[in-house]
Amino acid sequence: MTRFQYAHAGGASGDDAIEACIEKLGPTVPQNGLGMLYVTDAIGDDLPAALARLKRATGIDEWVGSVGIGICATGREYFDEPAAAVMIADLDRTSYRVFQTIGDDLGEFSRENGAWIARAPARFGIVHADPRNQRTGDIIADLADELEGFLVGGLSSSRAVPAQIAGGVTEGGVSGVLLSETVAVATALSQSCMPIGPGHEITDCQANIIIELDGRPALDVFKEEIGEQLASDLRRVGGLIFAALPVAGSDTGDYLVRNIMGFDVDRGLIGIGELVERGALVQFCRRDTEAAEQDLGRMVESVKRRAGAEPRGGLYFTCLARGPNMFGEASEELRLIERTLGDVPLVGFFCNGEISHNRLYGYTGVLTLFP
Numbered sequence: 501m502t503r504f505q506y507a508h509a510g511g512a513s514g515d516d517a518i519e520a521c522i523e524k525l526g527p528t529v530p531q532n533g534l535g536m537l538y539v540t541d542a543i544g545d546d547l548p549a550a551l552a553r554l555k556r557a558t559g560i561d562e563w564v565g566s567v568g569i570g571i572c573a574t575g576r577e578y579f580d581e582p583a584a585a586v587m588i589a590d591l592d593r594t595s596y597r598v599f600q601t602i603g604d605d606l607g608e609f610s611r612e613n614g615a616w617i618a619r620a621p622a623r624f625g626i627v628h629a630d631p632r633n634q635r636t637g638d639i640i641a642d643l644a645d646e647l648e649g650f651l652v653g654g655l656s657s658s659r660a661v662p663a664q665i666a667g668g669v670t671e672g673g674v675s676g677v678l679l680s681e682t683v684a685v686a687t688a689l690s691q692s693c694m695p696i697g698p699g700h701e702i703t704d705c706q707a708n709i710i711i712e713l714d715g716r717p718a719l720d721v722f723k724e725e726i727g728e729q730l731a732s733d734l735r736r737v738g739g740l741i742f743a744a745l746p747v748a749g750s751d752t753g754d755y756l757v758r759n760i761m762g763f764d765v766d767r768g769l770i771g772i773g774e775l776v777e778r779g780a781l782v783q784f785c786r787r788d789t790e791a792a793e794q795d796l797g798r799m800v801e802s803v804k805r806r807a808g809a810e811p812r813g814g815l816y817f818t819c820l821a822r823g824p825n826m827f828g829e830a831s832e833e834l835r836l837i838e839r840t841l842g843d844v845p846l847v848g849f850f851c852n853g854e855i856s857h858n859r860l861y862g863y864t865g866v867l868t869l870f871p
Contacts, residue, residue, distance in 0.1 A: 504590055504813030504870070505529055506845035508573035510583040514543030517584045518550045522557045525586065529558045533588040534596050534677065536626075536815070537565035537665055538572070538849040541658035542582045548669045550584065560588065562598050564677045565665040566628040568849030569657040570823055572816050575838035577823055577831040577850075585847040587813055589870065595680045597622070598666055601630075602639050603673035606646055613678065620680035623649030626815065626868070627676035628664040631655040631852040637860050639674045644858030647678070651858065652687055652868050654817035654851030662852070686806040687868040689856045690799040692792040692822060693742060693757055693785035697725040702780050708761070710770045710782065717768030725784050734763055743772040744783040747857075754856070757785065757863060787863070792826050793836060796865060800840040807869035814841070816848035818865040823850055837867070844869070 509520035517539075537554065539547060544567040555561060570579040578585075597616050602609050616622070625647060629636045636655065644651050653676060656662035666675035679685070700721060704712035713721040723731035730736055737760060744755040761771040776782070785791075804811075818833065827833040837846070854864045 502590060502812065504587050504845045506587040506813065506847060508576060508583070508585040508847065510578055510581045512582070514539070514546040514550055514582045517543065517582045518553050521584050521586045522554065525558065525588065529560065529588050530590040531559070532591065532593040533560050534591050535560045535563035536587045536589060536847055537563055538585045538847055539567055540571055540578055540581065540583045541567050541569050541660055542580065543584070544658050544660050544663060547663055547665070551665060551669060554586065558588065562667065563665050564598060564626060564628065566654070566656045566849055567658045567663045568851065569659065569820060570850035572818065572834055572846065572848040572850070574843060574846045575831060575835050577834050579824070587845055587847045589813060591683060595682045597678045599675060599678060600666055601664070601670045601673040601675045602643065603633065604635060606642050610646065617647070617678065620678070622647055622678035622680055624679045624683070624685055625649065625651045625676055626679070627651050627653035627674055627855055629653065629655050629674040629855070630662055630664065630672050632662065633673050636674060640855055640860060641858050643674065650687070651855050652815065652817065652866050653855040654849065654866070655853040655860070657820055657850055657852045684871045685868055686803050686871060687866065688799050688803045689754065689854065689861065690796040690865040691755065691757055692795065692826065692863045693744065693787045694791040694795055695744065695783045695785045697784055699746065699781040699783050702776055702778055702782055705776045705778060708772055708775050710772065710776060713782070718770045719763055719765065719768040722770055722784060740786060740788060742785050742787055743774070744785045745774060746781050746783070755783065756861070789826060792822070796833070796836055797840060799865070800837055800867060803867050803869055804841055807871045811844050811869040811871055813845040814867060814869040816846055816865065816867050817851050817854050818848065819854055819863050820850045820852065821863055822865060833865070
């Protein structure tokens with residue numbers, strides 16, 4: 501299988517960045533290709549013109565993508581400058597279907613796409629969403645359920661309009677592309693965290709307050725795991741130690757990371773940013789640069805093994821709180837991926853929230869490869 505064509509460039513203006521990408525793509529592109537475009541918000545206002553220019557230059561009408569405060573490419577991150585990342589996925593035209601914005605329920609989506617899904621069938625979707633829509637989380641869950649499948653993507657990020665691309669430029673909800681089962685993918689997410697101990701059963705709780713773990717006062721268990729130095733001054737825990745709730749049914753050990761909201765030292769209680777129930781499991785994890793690098797390396801190795809020796813291309817959706825804020829300057833997050841993955845065509849963006857399977861995450865990186 502041939503590698504996907506891709507290009508990325510910054511420039512003094514949006515026109516410069518788009519023209520540089522067109523030149524790097526070359527004169528020949530797949531006739532049935534699916535275009536993927538990510539642009540920094542520095543040229544977000546010019547996105548309709550940029551998309552029209554790419555359609556004319558490539559002859560490809562079907563495009564998906566998003567605006568981002570930052571965008572990703574192989575070994576490269578772009579922030580605070582006009583920049584674009586383009587990939588042409590060489591897919592059979594019958595194997596994908598771009599769908600328009602879902603702003604509320606799935607009624608219109610089902611009417612427009614139900615017959616195609618039944619023929620395909622589609623079990624995987626690449627989606628981009630407007631963070632201003634309060635129903636985005638529900639739409640994502642409902643869409644994954646409708647497909648009986650898996651979604652990847654992210655919430656657009658912008659200091660202006662958080663626009664998406666689905667055929668044309670759009671906003672206000674969830675849009676993207678469905679892939680039929682004939683398109684192989686391998687995907688996983690990195691949590692920016694590493695567990696510091698085993699899972700514990702919540703044996704007593706109330707709302708978001710954990711009272712007991714494994715039949716013992718919750719705070720006693722917590723202090724033992726975080727070590728004497730942190731346990732002696734719980735104020736130092738904020739932003740470093742988090743609660744991790746395993747995702748039911750996940751075969752890759754995924755978990756939801758939630759803030760620790762506070763402690764009741766006298767009664768041994770822990771408050772977290774999520775409702776909990778008896779019998780559920782919770783782990784504690786550490787979030788810092790070292791943990792993030794270890795978990796990202798583990799995740800990329802896992803996806804690489806499943807995708808095979810030479811993936812045709814890939815997508816990466818990562819949190820705005822990662823990138824330079826977590827890994828350092830000089831594109832360190834994307835360089836780490838490149839060192840592990842090799843010179844695989846890769847595009848994506850920095851998100852306001854990341855989408856994996858059927859839910860929204862935060863502080864994560866979601867990698868998808870096309871074998």
